[in-house]
Amino acid sequence: MFLQRLTIHRTLLPLCAAVIAFRFRHYLLKLYWTLIPWKGWNSHPDPQGGEKLLCCYVLNNSVHGQPESVLQTFEQWVKEPEHGKEWTRVTRNLLEPQKGLFLGEVVARVAPLVVLELGTYCGYSAIRMLQLLPPGGKLYTVEQCREVADMAEEMILVAGFKNMQFQLLSLSSEEAITTMKSSCRVDTFDLVLMDHSPGQYLNDLRAMKEHGLLSAGATIMANHTDSPDAAEFLQEVQNDQHYRVQSSCQNLLEIVCIREPNISHS
DSSP, X not given: OHHHHHHHHHHHHHHHHHHXXXXXXXXXXXXXXXXXXXXXXXXXXXXXXXXXXXXXXXXXXXXXXXXXXXXXXXXXXXXXXHHHHHXXXXXXXXOOHHHHHHHHHHHHHHOOSEEEEEOOTTSHHHHHHHTTSOTTOEEEEXXXXXXXXXXXXXXXXXXXXXXXXXXXXXXXXXXXXXXXXHHHOOOOEEEEEEOSOGGXXXXXXXXXXXXXXXXXXXXXXXXXXXXXXXXXXXXXXXXXXTEEEEEEETTEEEEEEOSSOOOOOO
């Protein structure tokens, strides 16, 4: 009888292990990323710990090849209390779902063929835009941190997009803008998303104009425009007749490049 009960208990071990693993899955994933290297990174705790945990969560909980599932999994990670509390830097840097929908509406309306994203981060906004580009459209996305760029590329591929549909550049925004025509053979961009350091927005806007990277009537999406670092950028956009703020969602602005400045005939 003892042996029979022992056999029954042993058969329950896999089920018990599965229940425990599911209950504490987030802590196990966090421990995994702390101890185990991924894609060649060292195993010591690093500043990208939250990003690794997020990407692991997306890898394990999304339907691969389905962009909407990947986007929803990003959003679900942010909603979970332990993530929002412990990884505030990550949740702050990700584009909020409401802004994501607004960005998608603009992309669908503008239908840009060539898009530049400054600040890929973990790939959420890149996936949001890629799923709405017209046939033949291409995204060039820039992320200065090499480790974060690797994670973002993994997420974009998991969402089902091919390398021919996007190019990820691990450069500063300044380097990317000044070398875009020579290294990527890009003529002009129809839409630009600025979601990197707001203090760099003004210099990058001027550099894009100087290098002729903005097509006539191009759209610029600028995030975090409520930051004090974006004050000079906003002032230039509001005072220069070549730009018009078309619409906004919270602190994400849609700015249209006017073909010719408006001339008053009074």
